[in-house]
Amino acid sequence: MTKDFLTLACRLREVQNLDPDMFPQAIKIAGIGRRRAYALIQIDNSFRKLDFDRDRLLGVGWAKAVILARHVDQQNCDKLLGFAEEHTVHDLAILLSGGTLNANQRVVLLYFSIEEYELFEQMALTHGATREGRGLAGKERAIIDMMRALRMYMSASRKRW
Numbered sequence: 001m002t003k004d005f006l007t008l009a010c011r012l013r014e015v016q017n018l019d020p021d022m023f024p025q026a027i028k029i030a031g032i033g034r035r036r037a038y039a040l041i042q043i044d045n046s047f048r049k050l051d052f053d054r055d056r057l058l059g060v061g062w063a064k065a066v067i068l069a070r071h072v073d074q075q076n077c078d079k080l081l082g083f084a085e086e087h088t089v090h091d092l093a094i095l096l097s098g099g100t101l102n103a104n105q106r107v108v109l110l111y112f113s114i115e116e117y118e119l120f121e122q123m124a125l126t127h128g129a130t131r132e133g134r135g136l137a138g139k140e141r142a143i144i145d146m147m148r149a150l151r152m153y154m155s156a157s158r159k160r161w
Contacts, residue, residue, distance in 0.1 A: 003058060004058060005040060005043070005058070005061075005062040005065070006043070006044070006047070006054065006057065006058060008030060008040060009040035009041060009043045009044035009062075010044050010048065011026070012026060012027070012030070012037055012040055012041055012044070013040075013041045013044045013045065016041060023037075036062075039062065039066040040062060040066075042066055042069045042070075043062065043065045043066055043069045045069070046068075046069035046070075046072050047065070047069065047072065050072065050073070050074050050077055051074065051077075052077045052078075052081065053078075053081065056081045056085070057081065059085070060081065060084040060085055063089045064084040064089055064092055065084075067084075067089065067092050067093050067096060068080045068081070068084055068092075068096075070096070071096050080096075083095060083096070121136065123142075123146055124136055124138075124139050124142040124143065124146075125142075126142075127141075127142040127143075127145040127146050127149070128141055128142045128145055129141070129142040
């Protein structure tokens, strides 16, 4: 995928509309996955009818553009591009969904084997996470609940010794 994701997005939409059977091959030729291909089509569908600064949108990148695509119209386009220029992908998604940012928030990145992830997923679902697409929503709250439960267990275990 080149820096000009808007051209690729337009071409993918055209292939999807004109020859849907060729769409999987077009994705393969583009060297991207299905999820990204559909995200690019969403971007094209939302922005192609609008008058906007193409370089600004290319500058914020496709990951932010797909978040904007869910909310953009001609009236708010410049404002949303400004938001995208000022915020991370994560923060932009929170702001546009009506949430508030936590300035003291920290990021934790975890790598699991398949078996470890299956255990994580099972425990997260047990502690309040929900399936969302191919992933989980509410993982953070579920992990905190798991840690609190473990802390209570450990405190109770120590008292018995």
